[in-house]
Amino acid sequence: MAKEKSKVKNIELDFKKRCIELYAEAERSGFDAKDFIFQKNGTFSSSNGTIRKNYSKKCLVILSFFIICVVFIVYLLLSEEELVSDLLFGYKNDQCLIPVFTSLLLPPVDCSLCRNVKSVQKLSGISREDFEKVYAYTGRPVIVTDATLNWTATKTFSYDYFSDLYLKSTSTNQSIKCQFFPYGTNFDNLTDFLSRGLGNNDNKVPWYVGWGNCDSDVSDELRQHYSKPYFLPEYSESSRLDWIFIGQPGFGAPMHLDNVGNPSWQAQIRGSKLWTLEPPYECYLECDWSVQVVVNPGEIIVLDTNVWYHGTKIVGDDISITIGSEYD
Ligand SMILES: O=C(O)CCC(=O)C(=O)O
Ligand SMILES: [Fe+2]
Numbered sequence: 001m002a003k004e005k006s007k008v009k010n011i012e013l014d015f016k017k018r019c020i021e022l023y024a025e026a027e028r029s030g031f032d033a034k035d036f037i038f039q040k041n042g043t044f045s046s047s048n049g050t051i052r053k054n055y056s057k058k059c060l061v062i063l064s065f066f067i068i069c070v071v072f073i074v075y076l077l078l079s080e081e082e083l084v085s086d087l088l089f090g091y092k093n094d095q096c097l098i099p100v101f102t103s104l105l106l107p108p109v110d111c112s113l114c115r116n117v118k119s120v121q122k123l124s125g126i127s128r129e130d131f132e133k134v135y136a137y138t139g140r141p142v143i144v145t146d147a148t149l150n151w152t153a154t155k156t157f158s159y160d161y162f163s164d165l166y167l168k169s170t171s172t173n174q175s176i177k178c179q180f181f182p183y184g185t186n187f188d189n190l191t192d193f194l195s196r197g198l199g200n201n202d203n204k205v206p207w208y209v210g211w212g213n214c215d216s217d218v219s220d221e222l223r224q225h226y227s228k229p230y231f232l233p234e235y236s237e238s239s240r241l242d243w244i245f246i247g248q249p250g251f252g253a254p255m256h257l258d259n260v261g262n263p264s265w266q267a268q269i270r271g272s273k274l275w276t277l278e279p280p281y282e283c284y285l286e287c288d289w290s291v292q293v294v295v296n297p298g299e300i301i302v303l304d305t306n307v308w309y310h311g312t313k314i315v316g317d318d319i320s321i322t323i324g325s326e327y328d
Pocket of ligand 1 (some may be wrong): 034252264266303305310311312322324
């Protein structure tokens, strides 16, 4: 009798164990555990004959992601393009794919910016009015040759000058945060670049870098050596952010498009730089595919870097130093 009892107890234990295993297996397989039915052969099926996978969590994640995307796209569409680009890229954005996405939202391009542009015109003595009418906001690139004549920057700016200025500035820590383009070099930031003692120009390591000055002390000092170019409209403001590019012959910036909202000017303080400009692809049938021009010392190039693909290469023997800014 006792033997029989223990046999029943064992069967009961085995049964419970099997039940626990089946529950676990059912839940792993996506059944709603309270709905499944055991089969005589030890397997199980759903009470309504269909597998009811537990999709709820996955669905919730996908749905949330979808809603976030829709809200973001609606926000982009409703917002001012300039405001969005300021929020996303509050600086010159060189190597980023996101502008490609936002450019899909831009209005169609007016190809008058490149029609009949076979070369970049060089001119001097242009009045503010004429400049505004023909170039300031039309997207047509131009070079003005006589706008730096009384600037002391051409005699002052050098690697050593920038080095002294930034490294002794009370806000050097601030400068570390300035937007810095190392291009192909391995400099970590502006302070790192300016600490390397590259001023004597006989070092073997090639370099080309650019940075947006975000240090107001330095900005005040730099602006003693240059001023807003005389041809820009009276009411137009140059951005508080100066952009400096400096490097050795043979190097430059790769082809790219910026997303900064405004056109800009860049003064060639020292050395010469070859610019390659390509119009927006929508205008390839109407315009030349590529235009090249060399900007020489003292000249200022005016370009809408948001519509013209552009790249640079230093030519000649001297290092190149430029300073520039956006204008509105
Ligand atoms: O001066 C350069 O090498 C590049 C400048 C540039 O990309 C810009 O001003 O947008
Ligand atoms: Fe650029």
